[in-house]
């Protein structure tokens with residue numbers, strides 16, 4: 001599957017810019033039209049004379065089947081070395097070791113309610129009060145009660161808590177202490193609280209050393225809170241991979257409306273937050289001019305865990321990604337994928353071991369590359385589990401591609417959200433099935449569909465249409481939590 005760089009095959013490094021060198025054509029760099037069916041390759045161009053200016057070669061011969069490409073991407077890296085971070089810095093990363101309790105939870109027998117700690121059956125004589133954060137070493141004698149706040153440690157000897165709304169205090173004249181009685185109208189038990197009532201016993205949630213969260217758990221806000229409650233100040237996590245993002249294209253503008261044959265850079269704004277949602281920490285997005293040397297220096301000089309490039313993956317005169325990778329002696333693990341949009345996407349391993357994903361420049365094609373190659377690889381690097389496949393039924397017919405998987409932006413609906421769809425059986429809807437409605441504007445160069453999509457539907461290749469009702473895999477657009 002891997003294809004080693006030409007320089008490696010020839011056993012030498014190749015000086016000079018990629019654009020100025022001849023590419024041997026004996027191996028037959030065949031041109032495969034973007035939409036030519038697989039297996040109908042046109043013959044390769046005639047061999048060039050050594051030293052003559054050459055077009056970069058273009059390799060995706062139909063590409064790897066989409067499911068295989070995802071598998072290759074998942075296996076194209078290794079979990080990064082764990083680090084120990086202060087609690088708050090660990091958010092969004094994955095536990096590299098189980099989270100264990102540094103103490104019992106609760107750490108002491110605790111009042112679960114505002115009211116009175118009581119000892120034995122009532123009525124009780126009343127004395128003192130205990131607030132949260134206070135501890136009394138003095139035991140509560142049988143027949144006595146003390147005011148207590150939620151979260152306060154129970155005094156030794158207390159057998160239950162009577163809630164504030166379940167008791168009333170009687171002051172008898174001439175007596176130094178007041179009396180506490182059960183207020184029958186409110187008490188759950190007119191005889192008074194049963195032993196243990198409204199007490200959270202020490203260790204109810206965990207004992208010191210108990211495993212609270214397994215290694216591999218994604219640290220969310222609740223996990224941070226749990227770690228703090230259990231007495232931890234640091235967590236050992238797999239760091240989120242750092243990515244360098246290189247956006248290629250001299251035609252790209254950074255502000256204002258598209259003009260003079262130029263277009264706005266849509267991927268510079270799109271990629272960093274999407275990468276973050278995948279657990280990747282993007283460095284600054286660098287816009288590179290369409291020049292092979294610049295790209296080679298940027299890629300060769302990167303120290304990131306992952307490199308993502310956009311554009312320059314196809315067959316145009318300034319599409320340098322493949323030739324530069326070849327020149328850097330990278331191994332191509334995925335050289336095009338049988339998927340639409342996005343078929344020129346690629347995945348390479350640099351001699352340093354660093355993975356590089358080349359996303360096509362067409363914006364939706366780039367998103368498809370992100371979901372196909374970056375997402376599984378990023379999860380592996382970050383130690384995140386790959387999610388179980390999700391499915392939905394198509395709410396409309398979708399034309400399948402003869403040889404390539406199609407990724408189609410869809411909105412997801414409950415059957416009852418689809419008033420115009422009458423012929424789905426209630427049975428299908430009752431099972432909680434999601435229905436996927438294909439969105440317009442799902443062309444490779446368009447973002448209008450994906451920008452309001454809930455997911456991408458995966459339509460496998462075939463001769464016929466994937467008809468409505470068909471169950472298909474869906475890739476949720478996991479950017480909702482940003």
Ligand SMILES: Nc1nc2c(c(=O)[nH]1)N[C@H]1C(S)=C(S)[C@@H](COP(=O)(O)OP(=O)(O)OC[C@H]3O[C@@H](n4cnc5c(N)ncnc54)[C@H](O)[C@@H]3O)O[C@H]1N2
Pocket residue numbers: 032033034035247248249251252263264265266267268310311312313314315316319341342343344359360361362363365444
């Ligand atoms: N002869 C062939 N030509 C093309 C093929 C093919 O198989 N044979 N595949 C087509 C397909 S499919 C795609 S997808 C594109 C991929 O092209 P590149 O990765 O080389 O990307 P560019 O040529 O640089 O750009 C393509 C297109 O996208 C626009 N673009 C690029 N970057 C951005 C950006 N950051 N924001 C917005 N738009 C961007 C660029 O202006 C071009 O219009 O190749 C086809 N050609």
Ligand code: MOO
Pocket residue numbers: 339340341342343344360362364365444445
């Ligand atoms: O079909 Mo391309 O891969 O436009 O996206």
